[in-house]
Amino acid sequence: MAKTIQAIRGMNDCLPEQTGIWQYVEDILRTTVAQYGYQEIRMPIVESTELFKRSIGEVTDIVEKEMYTFADRNGDSLTLRPEGTASAVRAGNQHGLIYNQQQRLWYMGPMFRHERPQKGRYRQFHQFGVETYGLAGPDIDAEVISLSARLWKAFGISEHVTLEVNSLGSNAARAEYKTKLIAFLEEHEAQLDEDSKRRMHSNPLRVLDSKNQDVQALLEDAPKLQDHLDPESAQHFTQLCERLDHLGISYRVNPKLVRGLDYYNATVFEWVTDTLGAQGTICAGGRYDGLVEQLGGKSAPAVGFALGLERLVLMLTELSLTDAVPGAVDVYITALSEDALLYAQTTAEMLRDETRLRVQMHCGGGNMKKQLKRADTAQAKVALLIGTDEVQQQQVTVKYLRGEAEQITVASTELSTTLNTFFNP
RNA sequence: GUGGGCGUAGCUCAGCUGGUAGAGCUCCGGAUUGUGAUUCCGGCGGUCGUGGGUUCAAACCCCAUCGUCCACCCCA
Numbered sequence: 001m002a003k004t005i006q007a008i009r010g011m012n013d014c015l016p017e018q019t020g021i022w023q024y025v026e027d028i029l030r031t032t033v034a035q036y037g038y039q040e041i042r043m044p045i046v047e048s049t050e051l052f053k054r055s056i057g058e059v060t061d062i063v064e065k066e067m068y069t070f071a072d073r074n075g076d077s078l079t080l081r082p083e084g085t086a087s088a089v090r091a092g093n094q095h096g097l098i099y100n101q102q103q104r105l106w107y108m109g110p111m112f113r114h115e116r117p118q119k120g121r122y123r124q125f126h127q128f129g130v131e132t133y134g135l136a137g138p139d140i141d142a143e144v145i146s147l148s149a150r151l152w153k154a155f156g157i158s159e160h161v162t163l164e165v166n167s168l169g170s171n172a173a174r175a176e177y178k179t180k181l182i183a184f185l186e187e188h189e190a191q192l193d194e195d196s197k198r199r200m201h202s203n204p205l206r207v208l209d210s211k212n213q214d215v216q217a218l219l220e221d222a223p224k225l226q227d228h229l230d231p232e233s234a235q236h237f238t239q240l241c242e243r244l245d246h247l248g249i250s251y252r253v254n255p256k257l258v259r260g261l262d263y264y265n266a267t268v269f270e271w272v273t274d275t276l277g278a279q280g281t282i283c284a285g286g287r288y289d290g291l292v293e294q295l296g297g298k299s300a301p302a303v304g305f306a307l308g309l310e311r312l313v314l315m316l317t318e319l320s321l322t323d324a325v326p327g328a329v330d331v332y333i334t335a336l337s338e339d340a341l342l343y344a345q346t347t348a349e350m351l352r353d354e355t356r357l358r359v360q361m362h363c364g365g366g367n368m369k370k371q372l373k374r375a376d377t378a379q380a381k382v383a384l385l386i387g388t389d390e391v392q393q394q395q396v397t398v399k400y401l402r403g404e405a406e407q408i409t410v411a412s413t414e415l416s417t418t419l420n421t422f423f424n425p
Numbered sequence: 426g427u428g429g430g431c432g433u434a435g436c437u438c439a440g441c442u443g444g445u446a447g448a449g450c451u452c453c454g455g456a457u458u459g460u461g462a463u464u465c466c467g468g469c470g471g472u473c474g475u476g477g478g479u480u481c482a483a484a485c486c487c488c489a490u491c492g493u494c495c496a497c498c499c500c501a
Contacts, residue, residue: 006492061499065426083501111501116426118495127501195498211497260500270501281501308501336459372461387459401461 010115010123016328021313024325028154029108029128036147038104038130043087045110049077055086055291057262059202066113080112084129085263085288085304086295092133093297100298102134108309120279120311130285131304133292138236141267141287142243144303148271148283149249155312156321157273161282163249165269166257167237168205169229171290174265177228178204184222191218205258219256226255233266240267263288267303275315282315283307327379330357330423334371336387344386347396347412354416357423375401382419 007013014022030040049069056062068080081087084107092098092105108128115121130147132140145163152158168174185192185200185207192200192207196215199206208225210216229237244251251269259268268286276282285305293299316322331351335344348361360378362371368385375383385397385407396415399407400422410418 009492066499113500115499116497117493118497121500125501129501206499278496279500284501306501311501334459367457368459369457369461374461376461383461385459389459397459399460407460 010117012122021322021325025309025312032151032154033106038106041088041091041105041107043091043107045081046078047081047087049079051086051090052079052082055263055295060260060262062113066115068112068114082113083111084127084306085131088131089291089295093295098133098292098297098300104132106130119277120314122310126309127306128309129304129306133302134300136301138240138243141240141303142247144305145269146247146249148305155316157315160275161271161273163251163269163271164254164257165251166254167229167233167266168264168268169233171265173228173230177225180223188218208256208258224255236266259286263291265289273315275318276311279311282311328358329360329378329380331359331382331384332375332378332380333361333384334386335362336368339388340386340391343391351416355420357419
């Protein structure tokens with residue numbers, strides 16, 4: 001036997017057993033953003049490497065060591081997108097979507113990062129994201145957050161996620177804070193762990209959310225980010241918090257919340273959970289007012305977030321919140337004798353003409369036991385029994401596979417009505 | 426990139442101080458020729474991840490390698 005070929009490490013097949021829950025999740029996401037009037041945008045999976053260097057930041061881990069970068073046949077450096085925001089801005093600029101315009105967009109699709117795979121973290125993973133452009137006030141920040149909160153409600157996981165918010169201030173204010181923080185860290189360098197020493201210069205703000213207890217103790221005396229906000233950002237943040245209060249969205253101000261990507265300013269937020277092991281962030285985002293201009297467009301404010309679909313699916317699975325995921329089949333049609341085959345198949349087609357039910361026809365023969373067993377594994381709610389008697393009488397026997405209802409035999413002409421009444425009462 | 430755990434049937438796993446491989450589930454058939462997820466019986470299914478070493482003898486011990494999972498890191 002020839003050697004089998006395996007999928008690439010960290011890139012998973014989504015098997016039939018899983019696609020049901022994925023489609024369920026995707027449906028809810030689409031329906032919810034539609035409630036807010038957001039429009040879908042679809043971007044290419046491959047972009048010029050330069051795009052991510054300029055947006056995410058040259059010295060971030062993502063760009064330095066996690067991107068799938070390769071030379072195209074003509075020598076251009078291309079990269080499999082590690083996130084969606086950069087592409088959305090690029091597309092918006094390229095097509096004039098953002099120029100003096102307001103836009104509320106969403107996207108969904110695969111992203112690629114070459115990290116060591118672990119629970120909730122894969123090399124090909126999927127993000128759903130929302131991006132808004134041209135809106136500078138805290139009202140849109142609040143809208144985007146309330147949209148995400150509505151998602152958790154729709155999935156039934158509100159109890160298992162908490163919102164953390166913070167403000168990074170303007171780019172100028174943050175730069176000033178950064179130099180003070182670096183000065184403090186240099187002064188206490190001896191007490192820092194290796195990771196913090198490394199980050200101290202590459203990405204000093206990231207030292208703030210170190211998991212190391214000793215580092216956290218040291219930071220008690222460090223200059224505080226919230227003391228260095230510019231007045232405008234401080235007011236923006238206060239107004240955002242007021243709006244969240246008003247909307248009944250509870251949150252925790254986490255002054256040490258910073259984001260790993262360079263383009264954020266002012267508002268940042270994360271939805272975290274303790275149900276996913278080490279990968280506790282299920283959704284994160286914030287404001288990135290400088291990015292549009294940085295990528296060559298006319299300056300425009302922007303807010304957005306991204307959520308990890310694998311993490312969401314994992315969470316629903318671990319919390320056993322999968323009852324709402326529909327099976328693939330509503331009605332399973334059996335053919336119990338040779339003379340029933342044609343009648344059964346025309347009945348199947350008739351149902352597909354007259355209803356929107358998912359109808360599966362048994363193929364391959366076998367006795368009734370076997371056929372009903374198939375109906376059961378297909379998770380059908382109804383089995384139609386069709387044998388010699390039914391063919392002769394032009395009837396169909398309807399057997400309810402779940403619940404208490406007694407099986408009944410109806411005329412073929414009544415079948416669609418009977419089933420519609422059962423499935424859409 | 427750094428640690429640690431685990432690789433045995435399609436799936437989940439057992440297999441003692443080394444003696445040549447087992448269970449449950451799935452699937453197929455039967456008990457039950459028109460009534461499914463219960464029960465009982467039978468059957469299919471394994472170069473024990475791969476390569477090397479030690480040994481009379483290796484799933485078991487040693488080395489290497491690959492895969493996988495969890496954590497660090499990073500982040501959605």
